[in-house]
Amino acid sequence: MTTVVTGRPRRSALYVPGSNRRALEKARALAADVLLLDLEDAVAPEAKTAAREAVCVAVPELARSGRELVVRLNAPGTPWYADDLRAVARVAPDAVLIPKVSGPQTVHTVERDLETAGAPDGTAVWALLETPAAMFAAREIAASSPRLGVLVLGTNDLANELHAEHVPGRAPLLAGIGLAVLGARAEGRVILDGVYNDVRDLAGFEAECVQGRQFGLDGKTLIHPAQVEPCNRVFAPSAEQVEHSRAVLAAWDRAVADGRGVATVDGRLVENLHAENAKRILALAQELSGQELSG
Known part of the structure; x- marks a missing residue:
C-alpha cells in the first residue's frame, strides 16, 4: 500500500x-x-x-x-x-x-x-x-x-x-x-x-x-x-527540498508530455517514484506554510 x-x-x-x-x-x-x-x-x-x-x-x-x-x-x-x-x-x-x-x-x-x-x-x-x-x-x-x-x-x-x-x-x-x-x-x-x-x-x-x-x-x-x-x-521540508521537489515535478511533467518514462534533474534520474515523493514534500510544505505551492 x-x-x-x-x-x-x-x-x-x-x-x-x-x-x-x-x-x-x-x-x-x-x-x-x-x-x-x-x-x-x-x-x-x-x-x-x-x-x-x-x-x-x-x-x-x-x-x-x-x-x-x-x-x-x-x-x-x-x-x-x-x-x-x-x-x-x-x-x-x-x-x-x-x-x-x-x-x-x-x-x-x-x-x-x-x-x-x-x-x-x-x-x-x-x-x-x-x-x-x-x-x-x-x-x-x-x-x-x-x-x-x-x-x-x-x-x-x-x-x-x-x-x-x-x-x-x-x-x-x-x-x-x-x-x-x-x-x-x-x-x-x-x-x-x-x-x-x-x-x-x-x-x-x-x-x-x-x-x-x-x-x-x-x-x-x-x-x-x-x-x-x-x-x-x-x-519540516527545507527550502532546498521544496525547490528541488518543484524542479522534479516540472521535469517529470515535461517527460510525461513528451511520452518519456524518465527525466533528469541536475544530472540525476527522475522516475515516477521521485515525482510522488516530491508531491509528498510539497504537500507537507504547503500545510506548514499555508501558502499555495505550485509544481
Missing part, C-alpha cells in the same frame, strides 16, 4: 503531564503540532483521578488553540483504564493514545470500548509500540482498525525490554525501529519516533531528530517545550 499523505503535520508531539495544571495551561501557547495529554507514565497513582479531571477540562479549552489533541490513557487491564476511557470519550479529543500495544487485539478492545462509551467516530486510536512483540506485529497493528491513525514508538521501554544501553546513534534499537517503520508504511500509517531523555542536550536531541527523519519517521515525541523548535525545523 502506498504511504498516505495526511492532512495535518505531526512533526512534534509533546507529552504534557495531566497532573501538572500549569503545564496544561501553558500548552496552548506552544508550537507543537500535537499535544499528548498524559494520564499514564507522567502521573503518580495517587494523582490519577485528579489528572483525569484536569485533562477533561483542558481538552475543550485547548481545542481552541488549533493543536491536535491526543490523550494517553492508562493501558487496558490497569485499574484506571475504564474510568479514563469513559471520561475522555465524553470530551472527544482527536485521538486516544494506548500504551503497551503488542498486537491487534488491544486496538480492537479499545475500539469497542470507545463505541460503547459513545465516542465520536472521529476520535482515532493511536498505538504506542514499546516491546519486541510490538515491533514484530507492527504491520498487523497498523492494519487492525479504521480508527487506528498513528503508531508511536516507545523507545525507552523497548530499550529496557531488550536490556540495551542508551547510546548515541541508538544502534541497539535500529532493528526494532526499522520493523515498525516497515509495518507502518506497508499500511499507509503515520509513525512517530520515541522521546529523547536528556532535555539539556539539544545538540544530541537534534541529531536524533535528523536520524529519525532519515529513517523515514514522520515526527518525534517530546518531553520538554525546549525540544519543540528544533524538532519542527528538522521534520
Whole structure:
C-alpha cells in the first residue's frame, strides 16, 4: 500500500503531564503540532483521578488553540483504564493514545470500548509500540482498525525490554525501529519516533531528530517545550527540498508530455517514484506554510 499523505503535520508531539495544571495551561501557547495529554507514565497513582479531571477540562479549552489533541490513557487491564476511557470519550479529543500495544487485539478492545462509551467516530486510536512483540506485529497493528491513525514508538521501554544501553546513534534499537517503520508504511500509517531523555542536550536531541527523519519517521515525541523548535525545523521540508521537489515535478511533467518514462534533474534520474515523493514534500510544505505551492 502506498504511504498516505495526511492532512495535518505531526512533526512534534509533546507529552504534557495531566497532573501538572500549569503545564496544561501553558500548552496552548506552544508550537507543537500535537499535544499528548498524559494520564499514564507522567502521573503518580495517587494523582490519577485528579489528572483525569484536569485533562477533561483542558481538552475543550485547548481545542481552541488549533493543536491536535491526543490523550494517553492508562493501558487496558490497569485499574484506571475504564474510568479514563469513559471520561475522555465524553470530551472527544482527536485521538486516544494506548500504551503497551503488542498486537491487534488491544486496538480492537479499545475500539469497542470507545463505541460503547459513545465516542465520536472521529476520535482515532493511536498505538504506542514499546516491546519486541510490538515491533514484530507492527504491520498487523497498523492494519487492525479504521480508527487506528498513528503508531508511536516507545523507545525507552523497548530499550529496557531488550536490556540495551542508551547510546548515541541508538544502534541497539535500529532493528526494532526499522520493523515498525516497515509495518507502518506497508499500511499507509503515520509513525512517530520515541522521546529523547536528556532535555539539556539539544545538540544530541537534534541529531536524533535528523536520524529519525532519515529513517523515514514522520515526527518525534517530546518531553520538554525546549525540544519543540528544533524538532519542527528538522521534520519540516527545507527550502532546498521544496525547490528541488518543484524542479522534479516540472521535469517529470515535461517527460510525461513528451511520452518519456524518465527525466533528469541536475544530472540525476527522475522516475515516477521521485515525482510522488516530491508531491509528498510539497504537500507537507504547503500545510506548514499555508501558502499555495505550485509544481
